[in-house]
Amino acid sequence: DAGITQSPRYKITETGRQVTLMCHQTWSHSYMFWYRQDLGHGLRLIYYSAAADITDKGEVPDGYVVSRSKTENFPLTLESATRSQTSVYFCASRKPGTPREETQYFGPGTRLLVL
Amino acid sequence: SQQGEEDPQALSIQEGENATMNCSYKTSINNLQWYRQNSGRGLVHLILIRSNEREKHSGRLRVTLDTSKKSSSLLITASRAADTASYFCATGFQGAQKLVFGQGTRLTINP
Numbered sequence: 001d002a003g004i005t006q007s008p009r010y011k012i013t014e015t016g017r018q019v020t021l022m023c024h025q026t027w028s029h030s031y032m033f034w035y036r037q038d039l040g041h042g043l044r045l046i047y048y049s050a051a052a053d054i055t056d057k058g059e060v061p062d063g064y065v066v067s068r069s070k071t072e073n074f075p076l077t078l079e080s081a082t083r084s085q086t087s088v089y090f091c092a093s094r095k096p097g098t099p100r101e102e103t104q105y106f107g108p109g110t111r112l113l114v115l
Numbered sequence: 116s117q118q119g120e121e122d123p124q125a126l127s128i129q130e131g132e133n134a135t136m137n138c139s140y141k142t143s144i145n146n147l148q149w150y151r152q153n154s155g156r157g158l159v160h161l162i163l164i165r166s167n168e169r170e171k172h173s174g175r176l177r178v179t180l181d182t183s184k185k186s187s188s189l190l191i192t193a194s195r196a197a198d199t200a201s202y203f204c205a206t207g208f209q210g211a212q213k214l215v216f217g218q219g220t221r222l223t224i225n226p
Contacts, residue, residue, distance in 0.1 A: 031212060042203065042218035043158075050212060058213065090157055094212075102207055103148060104214060106157035 006107040019078045023091030031094035032074040036087040081114045119204045119217030127223040134191040136220040138204030145207045152201045194224045
């Protein structure tokens, strides 16, 4: 049972380059989420998806693009990376349940450094 | 803006002692959850308390919720070195499918 995986785990890129972070889950959870974690800010939601082909913005979506053609995959693309996007990125999926029981399962994270 | 605010930001105690962390939030919620994050890892769900519940237990964890004060506390009893981690509260609220996380409390258990 692989659960939720992210790749790559570490990435170094340069300003202006396009970068895609991958997220894959094996549970067929309908909801998936992308967060970034920075010192002093905790976790902030970038984008989320309720199902294949349904995505919505979170708190900090600028500079990011998502897609969800298949339920199990939710890639996050930085169209033109900036130094301010240096962060740790976490993907999560939501356990099915009533709205009052929506626990989330997190991937191991991707550490991205933009030079 | 952050929905949940944790207090304290950092806590250091001796092994065997109890650790208490607090979380305050701003708007009405459906539930409040606590997650743990070990260094370099993803978050792991610990416990969920619904808005109509006041207290919940899971092993050495005890969570309370006071909706009138918009606050929650997480108590870890008989702490162990393995409890060293950051702890985050997250709030789920009416009509939304997402959680809002606080900035976390960094807990250090000294042997």
